[in-house]
Amino acid sequence: MEFIKAVSRIFVASPERRVEADADALIVAEVRAGNVAAFDQLVLKYRERIYAIVYNLTSNREDASDLTQDAFIKAFQSINSYGGQSSFFTWLYRIAVNGARTHLRKNRLRTFFSIEQASEEEKTPEWLNTLAVEAGAEKEVFARDLRQRLNESFQKLSIKHRTVITLFEIDGLSHAEIAEVMECTEGTVRSRLHYAKLQLQADLQDLLKR
Amino acid sequence: MGSTPQQPSPRPTLEELLRFKRAERPAPEFWAEFDRGLRQKQLAALVKRPQGWARVRPSFVRSLKWIAPATAAVAVALVVVQMPLSTASRNTSVNVATLPVRTTPVVAATVLQAPAQPVAVAEVAQSAVPAASAAPAVVRAEVTDGVAPVVAVERHSERSLLWSTVFGAGSDVDEASVLGSFASLPAVREVRRPRSSWTSRYSEMAQEISAEQSTDRMLQLASCDLPATPEKNQVAARADAMPAEYVTSARSGRSIRERDFRDMESRMGASSGSSWAIRF
Numbered sequence: 001m002e003f004i005k006a007v008s009r010i011f012v013a014s015p016e017r018r019v020e021a022d023a024d025a026l027i028v029a030e031v032r033a034g035n036v037a038a039f040d041q042l043v044l045k046y047r048e049r050i051y052a053i054v055y056n057l058t059s060n061r062e063d064a065s066d067l068t069q070d071a072f073i074k075a076f077q078s079i080n081s082y083g084g085q086s087s088f089f090t091w092l093y094r095i096a097v098n099g100a101r102t103h104l105r106k107n108r109l110r111t112f113f114s115i116e117q118a119s120e121e122e123k124t125p126e127w128l129n130t131l132a133v134e135a136g137a138e139k140e141v142f143a144r145d146l147r148q149r150l151n152e153s154f155q156k157l158s159i160k161h162r163t164v165i166t167l168f169e170i171d172g173l174s175h176a177e178i179a180e181v182m183e184c185t186e187g188t189v190r191s192r193l194h195y196a197k198l199q200l201q202a203d204l205q206d207l208l209k210r
Numbered sequence: 211m212g213s214t215p216q217q218p219s220p221r222p223t224l225e226e227l228l229r230f231k232r233a234e235r236p237a238p239e240f241w242a243e244f245d246r247g248l249r250q251k252q253l254a255a256l257v258k259r260p261q262g263w264a265r266v267r268p269s270f271v272r273s274l275k276w277i278a279p280a281t282a283a284v285a286v287a288l289v290v291v292q293m294p295l296s297t298a299s300r301n302t303s304v305n306v307a308t309l310p311v312r313t314t315p316v317v318a319a320t321v322l323q324a325p326a327q328p329v330a331v332a333e334v335a336q337s338a339v340p341a342a343s344a345a346p347a348v349v350r351a352e353v354t355d356g357v358a359p360v361v362a363v364e365r366h367s368e369r370s371l372l373w374s375t376v377f378g379a380g381s382d383v384d385e386a387s388v389l390g391s392f393a394s395l396p397a398v399r400e401v402r403r404p405r406s407s408w409t410s411r412y413s414e415m416a417q418e419i420s421a422e423q424s425t426d427r428m429l430q431l432a433s434c435d436l437p438a439t440p441e442k443n444q445v446a447a448r449a450d451a452m453p454a455e456y457v458t459s460a461r462s463g464r465s466i467r468e469r470d471f472r473d474m475e476s477r478m479g480a481s482s483g484s485s486w487a488i489r490f
Contacts, residue, residue: 036256043248051236051244061236069248073255125230127222150231169228201224208221 017087017177024088031079039079043072046089049171050096056166057100057159059151067103071096086180093167093181101159131207146207153203161196168193 024045030038050071055064074095075082082091124139132142154162160182167173167181168189175193179186201208222230236244 039252043245047241047244048235052232052234055234056231061240065240065244065247069244069251072248073251076252077255125222125226127220127226128230130220131222146227147231147234150227154231165228169225170232197224204224204227207227208224 017089020089021087025084028079028082028084028088031076039072039076042075042088042092046092047072050092053093053166053171054096054100056154056170057097057162058104059155063103067099068096071099074099090177090180093173094183097163097167097181101163104159149204149207153200156203157196157199161192161199164189164192165196165200 051068132139175186
């Protein structure tokens with residue numbers, strides 16, 4: 001069964017992913033051989049993506065920072081137990097996502113949002129200006145409120161639905177990769193994604209195009 | 211007063227909103243702080259000794275690699291060692307005979323419990339060599355005080371485990387009839403199963419009680435591992451006095467309470483004149 005899964009992964013993964021996975025495997029081998037500093041390369045490579053996922057799951061930048069660090073520490077500590085059945089990034093994502101989900105379950109009642117700033121590279125979309133004008137607010141203020149609103153809508157989703165939509169929409173993973181990270185079937189991923197989008201649409205109805 | 215048609219205000223789709231959310235990125239200063247915190251945690255993880263289960267787990271997991279094969283090897287060895295024993299037990303057959311007995315029934319008991327009443331003592335012949343023949347060897351027993359003769363029949367299994375059968379017979383039974391009875395005996399295959407409790411042991415014993423009716427009754431006692439010394443193989447057979455508490459075989463720890471005998475008897479539906487055999 002493991003063999004079939006490994007083979008299917010080879011065919012499912014894109015060429016870029018495969019190159020990436022090979023490069024990661026070399027670094028992992030170095031770390032295992034005792035070159036602890038080599039792990040920094042992996043941190044540099046994945047920290048932003050891991051942080052983005054955890055942040056969108058928790059909607060709290062402090063928690064996201066801690067959980068991202070914890071994910072890297074955990075990966076570092078158990079790198080010898082990483083068997084190579086899945087690619088390193090999938091394994092690391094799984095650690096991060098599981099850590100975040102555990103954190104969310106433990107702090108179910110706590111809702112404290114802290115919002116990140118938008119990347120300066122991102123161009124302000126036209127609809128944001130229009131909505132800001134409609135709302136009679138400054139663009140920055142409106143953008144901040146909108147982020148807050150989106151975070152709230154995300155937090156209304158179940159952890160599983162939130163994880164799927166975060167991995168798909170925010171990080172851009174494929175269904176197969178999400179299935180591997182979440183250890184479920186692709187059908188389950190598609191189903192969760194569909195319902196997550198329906199729920200978000202219902203919640204953000206007043207903002208969306210009719 | 212013409213009114214211009216109002217343009218629908220551009221509104222985002224869900225995908226556009228999600229793209230907007232994706233643009234949330236921490237400032238570059240954040241990563242410097244992040245790296246510092248990560249480095250501290252990494253060093254702490256390197257220095258910190260694991261506690262409790264985390265400390266034991268690596269060695270436990272390592273030890274599992276040899277514990278599992280070792281356990282399997284021991285289990286296989288036990289099975290291999292036990293197999294000849296069980297095979298020998300299965301291959302041993304015991305003959306059940308019904309003898310015409312007119313005197314009081316004979317019950318097997320240990321020599322030490324022999325009461326004041328006349329006792330017939332049978333000395334079971336010993337043989338260190340496995341018997342080549344499957345036929346039972348009938349040994350005429352020593353008769354004490356002219357009481358009922360006790361005949362001991364010994365059988366040897368393949369592993370020199372001694373199977374002895376002691377039975378009592380009336381004083382008027384001649385040797386020829388005894389030998390004739392044994393000559394015509396069919397071999398009964400003994401099936402020995404592990405007995406986990408008294409209940410299973412009892413039910414097994416009850417199954418083995420022959421329901422054949424006869425004018426007299428006989429108790430056959432078969433013990434699979436009588437001690438090797440001839441003197442200990444002396445089995446006293448008592449006639450009318452069932453031991454107050456136990457009827458004990460020469461094998462330690464294998465004893466049957468009297469009430470169990472009585473209970474079996476009542477199950478058989480015959481308090482006298484029945485023929486029954488008990489095997490341990």
